[in-house]
Amino acid sequence: MAMHYSVGLDVSLEKTAVCVLDEDGAIMLERTVVSHPDDIALLLSPFTDKIKRVGLEAGPLAPWLYGGLTDKGLPAFCIEVRQMKAFAKASPVKTDRRDARLIAQAMRTGLFKATHVKTEYSQRIRLLLRHRQSMVRRNKDLINTVRGSLKAFGIRTGGGKNTLYARRVREAIDDPMLLAMTEPLLKAFEDGLHTLARIDKMLLEIVKQDAVCRLLMTVPGVGPVTALTFRTAVDVVHRFDNSRLVAAVFGLTPRIHSSGEMEQIGRITKSGDTMVRAMLYEAANVMMTRCRADNWLKTWALGVARRRGARKAKVALARKLAVVLHRMWRDGTEFCMEKPMPILR
Incomplete structure (x- = not known):
């Protein structure tokens, strides 16, 4: 049976720490190279045909390195930074070599969550x-x-x-x-x-x-900047099987702490893309305060404002806008002013 290898990359601006592990977790290679896809691929060339995964943290250089490594046929995966930080906390010692080893272990065991790398x-x-x-x-x-x-x-x-x-x-x-x-x-x-x-x-x-942006702009309050921000944040519409997941990815869903018979619902998580979250909130504010024409979303949000206050209503409307915009994009349908979309009934 052929041996497979797992690779971890701890990337910095100038240098990248590389760690290669075999299936049993034994270290086959530990080296530091220039942070460039060509140099990393050259270092890994003796293992290329048997590499199962190459992992690197999401960061400023991640899209460029990811694209360069995948172009060379390497199975690259981009990992959430928060997850790797949680792994690193288990050890009192932090070095680039140790971080590369932790990423390689995550690749070997499959205990990681891959993030989407934008086109x-x-x-x-x-x-x-x-x-x-x-x-x-x-x-x-x-x-x-x-x-x-x-x-x-x-x-x-x-x-x-x-x-x-x-x-x-x-x-x-x-x-x-x-x-x-x-x-x-x-x-x-x-x-x-x-x-x-x-x-x-x-x-x-x-x-x-951009046909997608023109479609999204049929929603009152959604202008060119908001449409482009949402379109590039989602990037690929089929990333999400359920439109409701979009709001959670952009940090617009509330925190929930549940233990036994106790359940506490807090403020929104504010995780994910800050820019798209801010633009959706701005679109919600425009719809509620500047758009003269009534529509079902505005009517719903104004009802929430009467019960919970304007600020919470705008956050709730921003959350619902994320779901609606994704559903419109996926179905290729323009915004309907008169009645809710089926997914929100």
Whole structure:
């Protein structure tokens, strides 16, 4: 009977610790190589035909290494970071070599949970979405800095999201020295708005060519950014057999602690993709507060708001939006304004 080997990779930015175990758990190879698919594949070449699994933690380099290793015919698996951290806590000693050994043991025994590695299309779009998110945060920080610093001189500027804010600040400052000190931040804010406009233009061009995004945008409150964020987060619609699992993966389901006769239901788990969770909450907020046309989702959410409060209603609506959007994508059907979808009855 042919011997099979299991491989663990502990990846860092420059170097990767590699551990190869046989079926009995004996160490066949422990080495450190450059964090590149070619170097790792070359090191594993003596075992290539007999490797059962190659495991690596999810991380910044994981998609690139995963794609490179699978292209070379290696059976690569990406593992949840939280699971490997739980394994590592069992030992008081932490080194890259030991972590690689733990990952190899998980591959050998099958005690691991593989994570989905996004397609190249989704990875590229996520890059643009992250850049947009960074620019939004940067502009928000600039506004807060200007507002906070000018309050010390009795100047109240209020908030703003466009070039009118910079104009209003300039008009409010009558001290030439203060204006000169504030002008660099205002200029940076205006430059950020121009950058955001260019990014938004690219996103709109992508949405126009993406049939899935156009379908998801038939839901009131779901705009181009939310549609693209959800589409790239799910990536492959058939990842989920049940649409309700989508809400759980994105951390929109409540924590449950059950022991004996006691059962406690807490706040949402907030696990998984932070960006898509935030965009679904924003879509829920838009639907409840800005959309004039009534639909069954809005009516349901407003009922929850009367009983439990607006904030909990928006979280509940975000959870239901995740389920509805996935079901629409899977079935290829547009949003129905009049009645609930069968899965939610």
